[in-house]
Amino acid sequence: MSADALAVAGLQPFSSVDFPGRLAAVVFLQGCPWRCGYCHNADLQPRGQGGGPRWPALRDWLARRLGRLDGVVFSGGEPTLDPALPAVLDQLREMGYALGLHTAGLAPRRLAALLPRLDWVGLDVKAAPADAGLHDRITGRRGSLHAVRESLALLQRSGVEFECRTTVHPRWFTDADLLRLVSELAAVPRHALQLARLPDEAGTLRAPVGWPSPALLAQARAIRPDLLLRLG
Incomplete structure (x- = not known):
């Protein structure tokens, strides 16, 4: 498919955290079939053209930014579903972007x-790779974990740098669920827990207070000492 058909939903012009070691622009693409309860980009879930800049204009903007930026990250939504993405990546690679x-x-x-x-690649692993029930509850889709396990295996064989990250909150994860998750992903090169921020009664997004507890975090880091903890 032509690169010009890319369904751009939005642009973050500059990020130092979305692509490790790179100063990057983040391009959000429209469309995702999952309905994760903590999703902050729910407006990007429906399929469609997207309300962001069209690709030709965005491509020209990125060409002018080369040197100030050294990377471009595609997020969503679920960017792998956009059939125009391979052609877009080829154009950016030719420009010199990571x-x-x-x-x-x-x-x-x-x-x-x-x-x-x-x-x-940043792979969002929603639950422990063997916990299909929890994964289905989070995504709102039955049988959704098999594809994630296959994608993880692809990454492990690929030689491409990647990290796994999991958005966690006590609304979905028990302490035991969290420890199982960390244990089952102990062999991946990098794993980050991202604390979900959910709206309180006033509609303000807030991370869970006091969870994970220091004792629970210590147990998790006994399994994986380099485990990262971020605000989602």
Whole structure:
């Protein structure tokens, strides 16, 4: 498909945290079939053209930013579902950009086609790789974990740098669930827990207070000493 058909939903012009080691722009793409309860980009879930700049204008803007930026990350939504993304990545690679991707791993065949074009991937693992029930409850879709396991296996074989990250909150995760998650992902190169921020009674987004507790975090880091903890 032509790169011009890319369904751009939005742009973050500058980020120092979305692509490790790179100063990057983040391009958000429209469309995701999952309905995660903590999703902060729910407006990007429906399929469609997206309300962001059209790709030709965005491509020209990125060409002018090369040198100030050294990377471009595609996020969403679920960017692997956009059939125009391979052509877009090829154009950016030709410009000289390093390329990153945020994905939930729900389309392993599409991910396999993208991996040779990418320098880094952030894989959103919603629950422990063997906990299909919790994964289904979080995503709102039954049978959703099989594709994630396949995507993780692809990444482990690919040689492409990647990290796994999991958005966690006591509304969905018990202490035991969190420890199981950390244990089952102990062999991946990098794993980050992202604390979900949910709206309080006033509508303000807030992270959970006092969770994970210092004792629980110590147990998790006994399994994986380099475990990262971030605000989601």
